Amino acid sequence: MNKNIPKIIIGNLKMNGSLAFFDSYLSALKDGLNNENKVNVGLCLPYPYLSQAQSILSGSKIGWGSQNIAKFENGPHTGEVSAKMLNDFGVQYVIVGHSERSTAYCESDENIAEKFNNVKKHNMTPVLCVGENLIEREAGIMEQVVAAQIEIIIKSFGTKIFENSIVAYEPIWAIGTDMAASPEQTNHMCSFIRKIINQDGLNEINNLKIVYGGSLNSKNAVQLFGLNSVDGGLIGRASLNINEFIKICQLAQSFKT
Template sequence: MSSTSIVSSPPKLVVANWKMHGSLLRNQQLIEAYLQGLRSITRAEVVVCVPYPYLAQMTDLLSGTSVAWGAQNVAKYEEGAYTGEVGAQMLKDFGATHVIIGHSERSTAYCESDENIAEKFMMAKRYGLTPILCVGETLLEREAGVMERVVGKQLETIIRLFGGEAFANTIVSYEPIWAIGTGLAASSEQAVAMHEFIRHTVATADKTAAGTVKILYGGSVNPQNAVQLLNQKEIDGALVGRCSLDAEQFIKICQAVPENSVI
């Protein structure tokens, strides 16, 4: 007779990406609602990535809590005559622990190359920040069946420049560009297949790194699809955009993190 046992699964990571939203008052209200709702949630680790001007506010609101904070971009340079850029050490000065790298809303609008994104990725690592590398394909690329080639190229640029070990203790977020902001998320089957491909790609370069990298799903995550997505063992968490601006919806997404798994 076979038997099943209940085992604890590792906590999953839920990252709030506020994008270009916020005000001092609105942020305070949102964070207070986050903290209230998270009191009863033990299985989700939470990071809030905010616009640069609000990093100081996050140090006031989140210091001493279980919620970490970070930024949505970082310069590939340490310092210098780069007007408008923000360096990794500057983020560290405000307690940031994470930074989003290569989000499609930036890479498309500002024509960032894979090489440019790779340099930002490594700059974050050099300063002890955890990079959240966003990768994904357009609808045309998915319909053409080249989504793995596209995502693979984004990962392999970092591997080629810095080696597979660069992915150790970092985060990759699979964000199908065709899903972002549309309300239409990838199916759990599509997400799992890409997550498996991402981990395999990293493992081919460095097996140890592949065992420590967290792979999140992003792209119109909401309370309804989070239940199915976050219950997939291949999915280590979620990068949440629009729904992170609504405390009730964000808390429901965090509540979707499973308490345990059955084997």
């Protein structure tokens, strides 16, 4: 694991906002964090506002990204957005595999693996979401579930594809609820994810970051960021409140990974 590296905080705004909202939000975020160098911050917005993010955040220390990507390069794929299109807007981060998408749009692990590879091919940083649902957690098979989500990528593209990547442990039962995983649960699963990717220490993957997502907020951030296995956070609902999001980013400054 890297040492003395700032935590990384990625905001996922989901399907929220407007031109007016993001004009205010992005400007406030830039003003609130632009002088900070003790935390890395990225913001994943809906597609229509990527140009706005590029315009406002360019030259700042804040990165921007998208919440999805097509597995295709181009062609007759109505409604899809390609990697090259995202490159045009300076996108740095791309969320892949979020449970809200995989559930609503029946995305398979194989499809997510192809998207992950497409992000890497076009020099962006994937934020791969993995996690178990409540039934799987209660059945004690969370490791098997998460391992399967990761191993399909390793089988298809090898372990080195995880270099310069982010994996977010997001237990599905914690997303959009008040049921954040405990520090013990988080530490166990984030350590397990790193072990799977590093293949029990046989492969050291450079600049792999394991973060936690799932009802992470300013009240539980210190506990979770204090875990050695956690390199940062993927913030959903709490990122909609600009003051709350800035506070989470500021709390992360006190920790290194």
